[in-house]
Amino acid sequence: MAFDISSLLPNDLPAYAALILVIISAFTSALTAAFGLGGGAMLIAIMTLFMPAAIVVPVHGAVQLGSNGGRAILQRKYIQWQFALWFITGSAIGALFGGSIAAKLPDNIFKLFIGLFLLYVIWLPKPNIGVRGGITTIFAGIFTAFMGMITGISGPLVISFLRNLKERRQIIATHAMLMSAQNIFKIIMFILFGFVFSDYFFLILTMVLAGFIGTYFGTIMLDKMSEKFFRIAIRWIITIIAFNLLYRSILF
Numbered sequence: 001m002a003f004d005i006s007s008l009l010p011n012d013l014p015a016y017a018a019l020i021l022v023i024i025s026a027f028t029s030a031l032t033a034a035f036g037l038g039g040g041a042m043l044i045a046i047m048t049l050f051m052p053a054a055i056v057v058p059v060h061g062a063v064q065l066g067s068n069g070g071r072a073i074l075q076r077k078y079i080q081w082q083f084a085l086w087f088i089t090g091s092a093i094g095a096l097f098g099g100s101i102a103a104k105l106p107d108n109i110f111k112l113f114i115g116l117f118l119l120y121v122i123w124l125p126k127p128n129i130g131v132r133g134g135i136t137t138i139f140a141g142i143f144t145a146f147m148g149m150i151t152g153i154s155g156p157l158v159i160s161f162l163r164n165l166k167e168r169r170q171i172i173a174t175h176a177m178l179m180s181a182q183n184i185f186k187i188i189m190f191i192l193f194g195f196v197f198s199d200y201f202f203l204i205l206t207m208v209l210a211g212f213i214g215t216y217f218g219t220i221m222l223d224k225m226s227e228k229f230f231r232i233a234i235r236w237i238i239t240i241i242a243f244n245l246l247y248r249s250i251l252f
Contacts, residue, residue: 008202017050018203025207026214029067031230040064041121042234044114044152045241053110053245057102057152058190059200065183066208067215071176078173080165086134087161088181090141095182097142098149099189105150108249115245117151122238137161145182149189155179 006015024046032039043063047056072079105113140161148154158178162171191197197204 010199010203013051013203018206021047021050021203022206022210025063026210029211029214030217031234032067032215038121038156038234038238040067040155041118041153042238045118045238045245048111048114048245049241052107053114054102054105054107055195055200056114057110057149058186058195058197059204060152061148061183061186061190062197062200062204063207063211065180065187066204067211068176068179068183070212070215072173072180075169075173075176078169079177080170080174083137083162083165084174084177084181086137087141087158087178090138090143091145091178091182092141092185093138094142094145094147095149095185095189098146099186099193102149102190103193110150111245111249113151114153115242115249117147117153118238118242118245121153121156122235122242141178145185148182149186154182158182 009015009018024043028039028043030039031042040060044056044060047060051059102110144154144157144161147157155175159171159175162174165171165174187197
């Protein structure tokens with residue numbers, strides 16, 4: 001008897017949709033690796049086309065943990081722990097508060113918040129705050145983790161607090177560590193509030209593996225393409241999806 005791969009997927013997700021998400025995971029990881037674009041924002045935007053927003057946020061967090069965790073491990077010697085530990089402490093608090101709210105949000109409100117935040121990430125300037133003292137850093141962790149629980153996206157905000165670090169490798173490594181921590185807290189909170197990750201284990205695993213493939217091999221193809229074209233194209237793709245989310249949040 002032939003093996004049915006759909007048996008490994010949640011009942012409400014068709015096999016073709018899962019395949020598209022796996023391919024998109026590889027593509028967005030390649031974009032991030034090659035151009036520093038908001039691959040995570042694009043991924044969550046496309047995921048909302050196939051899954052309820054209240055499911056997208058925890059699943060996206062688990063997928064991003066694989067991507068950011070791998071990057072943090074590979075570049076661990078550049079992590080600025082004197083900053084990261086304060087930020088992670090705040091992130092734990094922010095995830096707790098954000099999780100308690102996210103668990104009660106109806107799907108249309110999730111769509112509304114994600115859509116609005118995607119527009120902010122794509123079109124508006126980010127705060128140029130930079131590294132400060134321990135108390136400020138804790139509050140930065142609280143705020144960004146809270147937003148990550150509600151919208152699924154906190155990376156652009158997190159990196160805005162790292163602009164005063166000495167070099168690019170420190171920024172990339174520390175950002176990967178901070179996002180890994182926030183993704184771990186996100187997963188823990190959603191489990192505590194009843195989300196069943198086991199139903200999406202196969203999807204998450206294949207998307208993480210595809211992300212690794214995209215990171216390592218996608219840049220070979222993308223290096224031959226125009227960065228300007230991709231930046232413009234991705235901005236408008238995410239914008240269209242964001243407005244689609246807003247439209248669906250009002251109608252449904």
